[in-house]
Amino acid sequence: LSAGAGAFMAFRRAEAALRLLAAGMVVLNLGAVAYSWTRWNADMARAEAEALLQPIPLDKIGLLLAPVDHSPEAAGDLRAVEEVIDDILSRNGIAGAVEIRRTYPLGSVEQARSLAVRLGAHIVAWQEIEGGRHPSVRQQVLVLGAHDTGETIETLEMLRLMATQERFVLSVPLGAGSEPSRLATEVLGPVVAGFGALGAGRPVVAATQFRNALQAEGLPDHARATLQAYRGTALLHADREDLALPEFEEAVALYPSAYGWAAMGNAYVAARDWSAAEIAYQRAIALDSYYALPYCGLGIILARERDVSGAVSAYHQAIALAPDWAAPHALLALAHELRGDATAAQEEYQYCVAKAGPNGSLQEAAAQRAQRVVEHPPTAIPTATPRPTPTITPIPTSGVYQVRKGDTLAAIADRLGVPMDRIIEVNRLDNPHALSVGQILIIPELP
Incomplete structure (x- = not known):
């Protein structure tokens, strides 16, 4: 309004001094508007940056x-x-x-x-x-x-x-x-x-x-195979493992990958085909021994067979390979519940809560379970006798070995024809003399 009034005075017939004063008012007002606009833009940019x-x-x-x-x-x-x-x-x-x-x-x-x-x-x-x-x-x-x-x-x-x-x-x-x-x-x-x-x-x-x-x-083939495996994963999320399995089969036929085999193992777990799931997870590990998911899959199979010690070992391996993931901690907590160890289970659920990140439903479920497991301690289940060592899948790369009673690392290395130091290196063993029954070892490819 003041700028408009100034403009009116500047252009009407009046004394020169008055017109000059009015013109100055117009310039001053327009300058103030421009300054305010600049400051608003800067403030908005800052607000947007803060909102980001x-x-x-x-x-x-x-x-x-x-x-x-x-x-x-x-x-x-x-x-x-x-x-x-x-x-x-x-x-x-x-x-x-x-x-x-x-x-x-x-x-x-x-x-x-x-x-x-x-x-x-x-x-x-x-x-x-x-x-x-x-x-x-x-x-x-x-x-x-x-x-x-x-x-x-x-x-x-x-x-x-x-x-x-x-x-x-x-x-x-x-x-x-x-x-x-x-x-x-x-x-x-x-x-x-x-x-x-x-x-x-x-x-x-x-x-x-x-x-x-x-x-x-x-x-490229690897990208096509990955996308095909993603499609299989989506179908498995829709509870259609019957449709997911052909997608995974096509994916690993086009370009074998640890993700494709591990996701196929998930589909077999959903279909309750445990032996096929175990083979799929072992093939995933053979292709990429540093991928955490198949170790969790093997752990679930071992826990189902009441080989809790083997399951715990598998979950520990997964946690070492994917320290940022929350799900392996949740699975390890379930294994501790099978052992009747409420304190260890609560600790793992708390780790799960801390690492859940954007996965809010898992965070909430783990927090509730962490409290409930102490209020209502689980009863230990009878543990099964460790099963015989599984036959390593005949793949021209590497495999896995499950430690049985009486095994030593030197004996395992000699039996499989693999240098002991390579087994120590691949499995990141701090103490090669402290093997536990049921522990899963990655067997590296021979040089």
């Missing part, structure tokens, strides 16, 4: 999207990926269950994991430039867990959760023109949306998105 660092609400599935760098082109590519994800979620009626946040460029898996933990996000998608003789763009999705495990601690639900704790990587040559942008929208977007749908309890939607990503042209 606010934790994602507990009732939302958190997705973090990061550009490859700070360029306008990277911002445009990120916007296109976000639009794909938002369109998928909106069309399937789950946009309200998911919160998408843009963040700054990320340079490593550790940085992505740290940011996700700090914000309580379930999924992080980012791209980074990889140098060398053949520079490429690495498109990555890191999932810290995308499964509602329910109100109780169930072994199959723990396996389902761990099958979503994944990292998908797709490398695209840097000089491939628009190829990185195309694959980001055709593959990266649907993969993120698929895991988001899993977290929101819509596994059929997730299976559809993984299938859509599979249809992209130019994917």
Whole structure:
């Protein structure tokens, strides 16, 4: 109003001094408006930055999207990926269950994991430039867990959760023109949306998105096999192990991977085919002895057979390999309950609570169980006699061996024809003379 009044006085017929004063008032008012606008923009930018660092609400599935760098082109590519994800979620009626946040460029898996933990996000998608003789763009999705495990601690639900704790990587040559942008929208977007749908309890939607990503042209075999295995995992979340198993079989036939075999083991557990599950988990370990999930699967099978000592050993191995995962602690707590050790069980449930991260249902269930196990201590079950050593799966890589009564590390190494120091190194044994009956040892490949 004052600026308008000043303008009126400046342009009306009046004395020159009065007109000059009015013109000054106009300039002063416009300057104040411009200053206020600048300050507002700065405050809004700061507010947005602070909002970015606010934790994602507990009732939302958190997705973090990061550009490859700070360029306008990277911002445009990120916007296109976000639009794909938002369109998928909106069309399937789950946009309200998911919160998408843009963040700054990320340079490593550790940085992505740290940011996700700090914000309580379930999924992080980012791209980074990889140098060398053949520079490429690495498109990555890191999932810290995308499964509602329910109100109780169930072994199959723990396996389902761990099958979503994944990292998908797709490398695209840097000089491939628009190829990185195309694959980001055709593959990266649907993969993120698929895991988001899993977290929101819509596994059929997730299976559809993984299938859509599979249809992209130019994917290497390992990426196609991984996406096929993800589709199998989604179908298993829908309680369709009959449909999931063919997906896993095709995946490992196309490109054998520890994830494909371990996920197949999960499907066999759901189908209660324990011997087939054991073989699948052993093959997963043979391909990648540092992958935690199959050790948990073997532990569940051992616990079912009342070989609690072997189960505890398997869970300890999983915890050593995946110290950030909560589910192995929950499974170890269940094993301690079978032993009747309420104190040890409570301790593991508390570890589970501390490491649950964005997986709120598991955190709540473990917290309740930690309290209940002390209030109502479990009774130890009769333990079975340790079963005979299983035959190592005939795979041309490595296998596993279960320690039996009277075994020594030297005798095991001599029997299997593997150097003892290699067994110590691979299994990270602090005391090679302190083997326990039922303990699972990784048998490395012969040089």
